Amino acid sequence: MTIKRFVVAGNGQDVPVVNEIMQLFGLDNGGFFPERLIPGDGSFATDTIVVRSHTILVPRFAILTELFYWREDGALACRIRRAEAEYADEDRAAAAKRLLKLNVLILMEKITSYKPSPWGILRGVRPTKIVHRLFDAGLGASEVLGRMTRAYAVAPDKALLVTDIALRQRPFLLAPKQAAKLVSVYIGIPYCPSRCLYCSFPAYILPNDRQSVETFLHALARDIEEAALLLEHCRCKVQTIYIGGGTPTSLADEDFSRLLRLVTAAFWSDATREFTVEAGRPDSVTDAKIAAMRAYGVTRVSVNPQSMQEKTLNHIGRKHSVRDIIDIFQKFRRAEIPVINMDIIAGLPGEDAGDMAATMKEIAALAPDNLTVHTLAIKRGSLLKANLADIPLPDENETARMLDVARQYVAKMGLKPYYLYRQKYMTGNFENVGYARPGTECLYNIQIMEERQTIIGIGPAAGTKAVWPGSWRLASVYNAKDVTTYIANLDSYIKQRRQLLANLFADGRRNS
């Protein structure tokens, strides 16, 4: 079905909202509306959807949304007129936006064969943030569930999942007073042993020439030292440290050990609860690196096979075997690193539900403490996106079956979902879910997803997010993704980070 026009009547401020809706339905690519969105006076034309929304104040504040669909023959085929009261806990502008989206979704369902996403009108990366806001406002779990399904058109199983996850996260969220004093630190290492097919991150193969690596490590050391001075100045302590990337274990043994020494000296204190290192590629991990992780108090490592199928590892550009993954995992276990995470991806090229079952069988035998189940995202800048026509991908239904298989194994393994996020360009309308054996949840993953703690970013592509305790307002600054630009402009990134934290703590003093 093709609808020619989408007219937003009268109130021009609704245009961006309707634009969002068009993206929600995948309409911004032509799709239903070849002539795209037209702000106009709402006078009807054939084959047109007209949207009007008003704020009405009788008997109390409510938002009236009217939608009309005029068919090609000029007949009014569908009209939706709904006046809805705002919720006491919802910001007025947000309520207006939400209702407009919800009613367009209802109209689209009525007039097209469109099947809404299980996430309803939610497009954001972090649906659990809404659930936390509702719990903060005093709603109980069953009220939250009802609100997610009614106000956001989220499918009951997804509403249950996000509510369950948010409840599991609540004990780990910081009270405003704690959030004013405790931060997390992220350090990004931009190197990998090879480039994965689906990767859109600017991950570089570790350069052969020593000088380039030295120059990078020198800049990173300065970034670390400046961050430590800043935290001292702000009288903040570090709750969690996360070294990610890229693959930090790509560094040479000596450099890796020096990095861990520097990081612990700069950030470790009596308040530190967690120190994660991503060791995603077994071909980058050596006995010396495992010994360094033990020596410097690493509490969590992440071994990320993505699949335990040899054919898939080759296909996605890995330079290691399934046996390598098992060997490294067992070495980490013997070294008694307290928590081991594994990452897998549903929807990889050439795989089906049978492959997922075989992968999960191998993973269940290893019994990791945490498992993150991703859905493949076809990202711009990846080799996958560039060569999509030649790569056999499972369709949405098969990917759904793969996720089901993973969930069944995860339940048998005794792991519970504890964080969730969504990404652009994911296969289907699925999500990424992190599972943990209760008591081994990664605090950093919760803090980064729920945005209730300031996170200091160090290294290329890292962002510093300042979070205002209590209001949970957020402001960010980012370092360049590209290593050369990062090194050349390091002074300005350090200055921006300092200014951001100065603003945060100046406001904190005023409000205390």
Ligand code: SF4
């Ligand atoms: S390990 Fe991660 S960062 Fe490195 S190439 Fe693969 S997907 Fe990209």
